[in-house]
Amino acid sequence: MRKRAWYALLVLPFVGTLFPQLYNRAEPALFGLPFFYWYQLAWVILTTLLLAVVVYATRRPDDA
């Protein structure tokens, strides 16, 4: 049941995206995109990576 601890990683996307006060600014911009936009797009990629880690770490033999 130690595997369950991996699920805690999935709390991070909620903390990262549901508090706009953390990222509601224009600087630093990336390729001309204000921080507000590229930060949230970066969370899409980060969430995919976090999910991939959790999917792998908590897999079961019957998950073929």
Place this chain on the structure above:
Amino acid sequence: MPSGTLIFAVLVVGVTVMGFLAARWGGANLGNLDEWALGGRRFGTLVSWFLLGGDLYTAYTFIAVPALVYGAGAIGFFAVPYATIAYPIAFVVLSRFWGVAHRRGYVTAADFVRDRFGDRTLEIAVALTGVAAALPYIALQLVGMRAVFAQIGGAFAASGGFLALGVAFVLLAAYTYTSGLRAPALIAFVKDTLIYVTVIAAITIIPAKLGGWAHIFSLSQSALATRAKPASILLAPQQYFAYATWAFGSSLSLFIYPHSITSVLAAKSRGVIRRNAALLPIYSLLLGFLALLGFCGIAAGIETTNTSSVVPTLIDRFFPSWFAGVAQAAIVIGALVPAAIMAIGSANLFASNVLAGFAPTRGNGSASTAKLLTLAFCAIALVLVLVVPVQYAIYFQLLGGAWMLQIFPPFVFGMYTRWFHPKALLLGWACGMLSATAMAFATHFTPNIALHLGGATIVGFLALYALAINLCVATLGTWALRSLRVDAGIDMTTEADYA
């Protein structure tokens, strides 16, 4: 005929043929509900990825999200956190649902609710909520198609685009009837490929032609500030709560829509669902880039009150004719795929959970009722678009989203606990539905409502407020009914079903 129209026609006719040929995929007996409605529950990771992507990211999404950004600025970008956090939720909840549905042969969410709570009324309430939320969603796919037909012109635009729309939809209904879920599953490969090609092209070409992102954002900022209803490329502090609750509330309802459940249950294993939760956010990245096209629309000087025309206008203005044909086909096919799955999902709910009564049709039963109902739902959606003004379809779809969230307690919480009393869940659902409807009317169908608490005003997503009311009533009701020792129904599921 311009090259674009030719390419468009070839692609759309091509997927129609695919839709009919899909009936031969796997050589199954399509008279069986599992085979017709769920593709035999045999889809692997790749097919499911295309199917779920084709299902969740509809043509309407791809038009409405940039339209919202164009019209309202930063707050329209809520779709990106929404489509991000939906996946951790899906990963946890749907793999559990897939397991119990697989063991007990469920075709719908309401099948689970019936088994878990042993309450026929609750089952019907859950089923009708799904149907009511799906119908306007199908209608909006038609609205997206009509916009494209009108723009192509010629025979496609005859009688306001309704003729082409009617033909396309009759064909859609016919191949969905014959092939079931296999038709949209096969067409989804074409749909998603076209969508990816179009979005990648749009996002490379259009910003470059407009002088780069920094320039686009600076033009957008000054244009938004001078609007009659001023907006900005950043949020105002008083929008924070609305932004967060809108994203969070929407992410809770995404996977309980009938079309999501249908695609999820078509997966062949729990692992397919788990892997797809990690792979589907690729579509959200695409959605994010598309949202940014809303700013391109502002920077390109498009002036319109019909914000849905922003993306089609950008395509028309910046792409050569032949590529515009590809993009237009992407939108139309992008509408056909989810429309078919929504029709199948609603038909399953109505056939298995409303009509079937106490002798429910399980997956191994006959598909004949569901097949006929698919035709009926397609017809209703078409009539909705023909007789009801577009604005009402949009209102109805928004309201449908708020309604959908009200089945969250029996369906999602029900997967984790049997503590709630079925009658209390029913009462909570009714209060949630009524309050969501009342709030939607009060805000004139904008998604966020101002709540006055003491001296403070908090603007938040109304569907989530309605869910809070729903949960309070369900909790208090359960306490009351349990202390009065009212019969709480029989739970047919066992602990082992959820493992």
